[in-house]
Structures are given as structure tokens and as C-alpha cells.
Amino acid sequence: MLNRVKNVGYGDTTPFLSAAGSAGLRAEIDKIIDGQVEQWFATVPEAAHLEGKDVNSEYYKRHLIETAWRIRLLRVAESKALAEVAKISPAAAQIWAHYEQEEMLHDELFIADLTRIGVSREEFLATEPYLETKLLVGFFSYLLDHEGPLGVVAYSYLVEYVNVKLEPRKLEALKSSVGETNIAGQVSHSHTDINDDHPGEVWAALRFLIKDEQDIAALKKYLEEHQTILAMFFNKLYLNTLAKPQDKAA
Template sequence: MGGRDANEICRSRLNALIPAPAPIPTRHAQDVPEEVLDFHRIKHAQVLLRIRFLRLADAAALPALIRDNPRAAKLWARYCEEEMLHEAFFLKDLNRMGVDTATVYATEPFLSVKLSMGYLEYATKHEGPMARLVFAYFNEAYSRQAVRQTWETVRGTRLEPLFSGYLAHGQYDDSHDHTDDVWQALSLILKTDADRERAVYHGGVWVRMAEAFQAELRETAADGSARSLLGTAPRSLFAPVTSSQGELEELSRQEAESLGAAALAGYPAS
């Protein structure tokens, strides 16, 4: 079997592993209860921190790609550049939800987030960049489904304005074909059957980490501790994402255009 055909079979196996998005809590009432907002506050904060951690993992994967596969490195570098400041979309939503920027960046990451980053650091150091690219493929493919589900859930509710950054980010990734972009880079380093089996293994790890993340979210929702987890880290983990006035205007333009395109297109499309 040719390498291209074998890779397409591998992609089908990876796609089969990607779970359906977990339902998100919402209330179609005039006033959204605080416990629902708290759930979304902690989830957004954790996703934002995970995004910044992943940017570190992105950079760690690049040197090996530059050394061994310049074409994959070029594709990966472009993807990283497009994603670099996208936590700002989530930060805008968190600010709308009443969480100040300093609190966001002083939030303790979930254990599942720490474990995911530890796994990627280990795999990149001892195996190479494949695990990071597989995780990126799963993140993009899963997010594509999750954003569509969120749009259907919050559209027409009081939560919709609080998710405009999240939805715009998803629409941006969709319009830029990030799932396919990452696959193109990943497919260039899948050269043997052993490579493809290892990619499927990394995909299984992603699924377990995602399940652990969702379990932590459910636990915080069940015991009412979501609000108390915000701003609890011993120190701020990262410098806040900052943007020039021009960049802020560009983010706002992307947000407006993305949501406008989504509405016109009846987003989400199946």
C-alpha cells in the first residue's frame, strides 16, 4: 500500500477516536444562574492557560521539524503563527464574564492540563515532534465539533454575547482549515507503519487526557468550587497576552466578521 493511502487510513483511525463534544450547561432563562457562569469561567480560564502552554510545546516541536522535514516545519510554523495570540479571544470572553485579567493568569491549571503538557514535553524530548502534531490535530478536529455544538446551545440565550470570542475563534480556525493544515504537516512525518501506529497511540493518550479534563470540570460543577479555583496559583503563570491598539482592532474585526459569517452561513454547518 502506498504511503499516501496508508496515511489516509491512519487519518480515518485517528478520526474514529475523537469523541463527541461534552454537553455544556446552560439555562434558557432571562437570568443565567451564577453556577452556570462559574462553570464557563473556569472552563474558559483552563482552556486559555492550556493554549499558552501549547504555544511552548509548539516551539519545542519546531527544531526537530526544521532539521528533519523542512516542508513540515514550514506548515507547522505558519499554523503556530496564526494561533499565537488566540488566547485573546478567550480573555475577552472572560472579561465579559466578570473575571479580570490578573485573576485569569493566576489560576491554577487542572491536573489534566499539567499531565498533558508533561506528556508532550516527554514525548518531544525522547521521540520527536509527532505527539505535539497529533494533539494539535485532535484539538482542532474536536474544537470544530465543540464550537458548532456551543453555537447551537447558546444562540438566542443570554450566554451568546459572553461566547462571542470563543465562537469567533472557532470560526477563524474553520475558515483557515486548521484541521487540514495540521494534518498536512503531520502526514509528512508519517513515513512507516510504525510511525502511523505511534500516531494512533498518541491519539489515544489525547482522548484519555480529554476525559480527565472533562472529569475535573464535572467535579468542579458538582461541588460548586469553580469560582474558588480562579486566581489560586501561587504566582501568575504567564505574562498576560497584550496587544497593540491595531492588534486589538484586528481581533475585534475578526470577531465581528467571524460571527457575521457564521450567522449568514447558518453556522454550524454539518
């Protein structure tokens, strides 16, 4: 008999990484991300601006706008990623679907915070996202077409790990600079990330997608590439809002 069906995740479902191996790799990846965070604060202009006492209103406004657009645009690519994940591992697809279900509408949390500082939904919708935001979305599409879903899921682990580690500090600062009632959406977003253990959830999906040592090497490379694109965005944000004229010319 001939069964031509494939790409449905059946066969040997034993993860390449044992439980101990997974924990060990996660610790290694977390250390790599910690190093990237240090590099971020050392090389990205005004990387800690939102943690300061005197937050520039245009910087803050545009940061919220781009965050909402990033969620809106990436959820399309991440939904497409679900189908590709399911072809490799139904278990990973189930985890990823649950994670996406929790994150899918979080753009509305940031849009709500925009309205609290006087930016209407109409103004948000009329603001085209930065090219750098589009490039991140385009990179996801490239990955799904030519390399697979591992890099897409890797992005979520990067941002969830960093958010859980650093977001509470930023939000505490914004309570003083922007006002606690004005950041309710961001607080709710952070609450979900922390209390639903989104880093752990995304890592559980990653474990099923890692099939060999080459995937581990690719995972590390993806983290580096995602940070590079995000840095391009934050540099653009700095140049458009905080930079002095001589800095913009440079």
C-alpha cells in the same frame, strides 16, 4: 570529504504515504476520533454541559480560564516542537509554523470572553491552572524529549478535528445560555479553525512526519493518550463545579 551535518531534514523527502494513502489514513483516523467522541459523551460526566440551556456559571468560567491557560502553556511546547519537526521535514515545519502563527495568540480571545462575564485579567492571572492542565503540558515535554514531535502534532489534529465538528453546535447553544455578545472571542477562534481549515493544515504536516507503519501505530496511540488526559481535566472540572457532595466523596 566528511560532512557531519545532520538532523536538518535533507535526503529523500518523498512522503511515506502517497496522496491516496494519506487520504485513506486520514479517513481511518477520523473514524477513530469519531469513536472516541462517542466514548467521551458516554463516560465523561456532563460532557455536553455547555450545550445545555442552563449553563453553570462556575463551570463555564473555569472552562474558559483553563482553555486560556492551556493555549498559553502549550504554545511554549509547540514552539519547541517546531525545531524538532524541522529536523525531520522542512515542509512539515513550514506548515506547522503557519498553523502556530494563526493559533499563537488565541488565549486572548478566551480572556476577552472572560472579561465579558466579569472576570478580570488580574483574576485570570491569579488563578493557577489545574494539575491536569499541567500534566498535558508535561506530556508534551516528555514526547519532545523522548519520542519526537509526532505526538504533539497529533494532539492538534485531534482538537482541530473535534472543534470543527462540534464547536459550532456548542456555540449555537451558548448564544442562548450565555449571550451572543459574550462569546465573541470563542466565535472568532472557531471561525479561524473552520475557514482556514486547521484540521487539513495539521494533517498536511502529519503526512510529512509519518515515516513508516510504526508511526501510524504511534499516531493512533497518541490520540488515545491525549483523550485520556483531557478526560482527567473534564472530570476535575465537573467535580469542582457541578458534582453533588456524594459524587465528590466517591
